């Protein structure tokens with residue numbers, strides 16, 4: 001029996017609710033394959049700060065280090081609640097970024113995917129969506145402005161100032177770009193390299209390295225696309241994109257726009273991959289406003305499980321089965337209140353009913 005240790009970090013807000021549904025899916029997969037998932041839950045996020053004084057406790061770090069994969073829910077609080085936590089211990093700065101750095105998960109895969117049949121979720125017109133949106137955004141996750149040196153102070157004119165640095169070396173760029181080229185080889189062999197070389201020196205180096213790595217992938221066509229124009233084109237003609245690669249901050253912004261063109265960040269799972277570690281998380285926040293109401297859609301969390309099955313456990317068929325099961329629930333006309341408007345003709349179900357329907361679609365496939 002193949003044993004896999006998974007550390008689960010349910011997180012804050014809707015995290016625990018959507019995590020429960022993801023666990024149901026893991027149990028089904030375990031039940032019908034030669035695999036045993038050893039699931040251990042650990043504190044992470046604002047809840048961990050309130051319970052143990054730190055949003056990323058040492059005990060959690062140790063469990064993460066000893067696991068084969070990590071499944072993480074969203075973390076964070078609303079504005080008023082966040083104010084109760086010292087700035088550097090808030091979950092974003094105190095937990096997520098240290099987790100990424102600690103595990104060196106430099107490659108963030110964010111699929112922006114909407115089959116034709118679900119086009120009604122999108123704010124874009126059906127003629128723009130055509131046969132469906134199917135993009136993989138690949139975001140560098142442990143460098144750039146997020147992790148550069150920061151300085152805050154008062155300058156010699158007596159004015160408050162701030163300085164943040166955007167730093168990459170050629171190895172950091174080459175490793176993420178290589179990941180993107182490999183992805184292209186599995187798909188349409190077209191890479192959109194997103195940059196801002198008309199202003200930023202970091203993009204000049206980035207593009208140089210892209211050109212160098214491209215030598216190893218002569219079959220892949222590379223298209224250089226300025227980031228601001230890419231934002232427009234994602235709305236006007238998203239179907240031209242297949243694999244997109246970009247630095248950390250560009251990726252944060254464009255991937256949220258990706259959620260926007262699908263109709264919701266709730267449709268955005270993600271995978272964060274390093275050479276020796278991997279963790280999986282929804283791209284969205286913890287939605288404290290709808291917490292505990294059993295209305296959040298677990299798609300992004302279950303989708304993160306699907307990505308884990310493929311990328312950490314090499315279970316591609318089961319991964320596809322999970323995606324198909326979720327699509328089947330939507331195409332049967334069901335959805336949750338967070339994704340759908342009242343009177344839209346959708347049969348509204350709760351978070352756990354959605355999970356149950358995914359399970360029955362999944363089990364009826366085999």
Ligand code: IPM
Nearest residue numbers: 092093096097252255283284
């Ligand atoms: C994301 C999030 C994080 C980021 C925040 C919560 C720190 O927005 O994963 O996209 O900026 O990377």
Ligand code: MG
Nearest residue numbers: 252253256283
């Ligand atoms: Mg973001």
